[in-house]
Amino acid sequence: MNSHQYRAMRDLVLSMDDALPGKFEVTKEGIVHDRAAGVGRHELTTLVVRKRLEHVMPEAIVAHTGKPDVEDETEGIMRRPDVMVIAETDMEGEGAFDPRTLIAAIEVVSRSNPDNDWVSKVRDYPLIGVPVYAIFDPRTATGAVLTDIHPTPDGPRYAARKDFVYGEDVTIGDWTISTDDLPRYRD
Incomplete structure (x- = not known):
């Protein structure tokens, strides 16, 4: 994809932000729509992981949820991780975060599009x-x-x-948290 195509997709995604349910991102393959982002047990898992991380991290490092996106225009990728571990000072400025300033990206797999987390992001995150x-x-x-x-x-x-x-401790970057009692999707 060339830079003109990427910018057109990015502008479309940004114009849909908050207008349609779910989360839109730009990948190497085009626009991805996660219809279930931000609902129920997905959001609760995001919250619990964020709180557990912030409990063990130094004050200058945060487990940020929400906007803005992380973007690498040269690669044609714009993502919005469920949780971004980042230094507060790297959050200053306008626009998307530089993905190279993230300490970690954390995703909670959605029911509607699990391959986005297990396949596409496994490819995209190291690329950016x-x-x-x-x-x-x-x-x-x-x-x-x-x-x-x-x-x-x-x-x-x-x-x-x-x-x-779930039930084991997990280390993300320099910090270890419990995965005890994390929410699970119900059938």
Whole structure:
């Protein structure tokens, strides 16, 4: 995709923000719509993970939820992680966050589009320089933390993956939190 196409998709996504339910993002493949973002157990999981992280992190580091997006225009990618671990000072300024300032991106897998979290973001986050990507999956009560970006013929990828099941402690960056009693999706 060229920069003109990317900017057109980005402008479309930004114009739909708050006008339609769910979350829209721009990926290498185009626009992705997560219809269930921000509802029920997804949002509760996001809240619990954010609070547990902020309890163990230094005050200058935050587990931010919400806007703005993280964007790398040269790669044609604009994402909005459920939780962004970032230094407060890196939040200053206008517009999207530079993804290279994130300490970690955390996603709670949505029921409506799990491949977005398990496939597309596993590809996109190392490509835009996010050093740690943690996935919490309320469908299966499992997750993974991906780290150690390294070059491959297909572009940067995470070299290390640590899987976990709910009930185990999980380390994201320099901080370890419990996954006890995280919400699960009901059938």
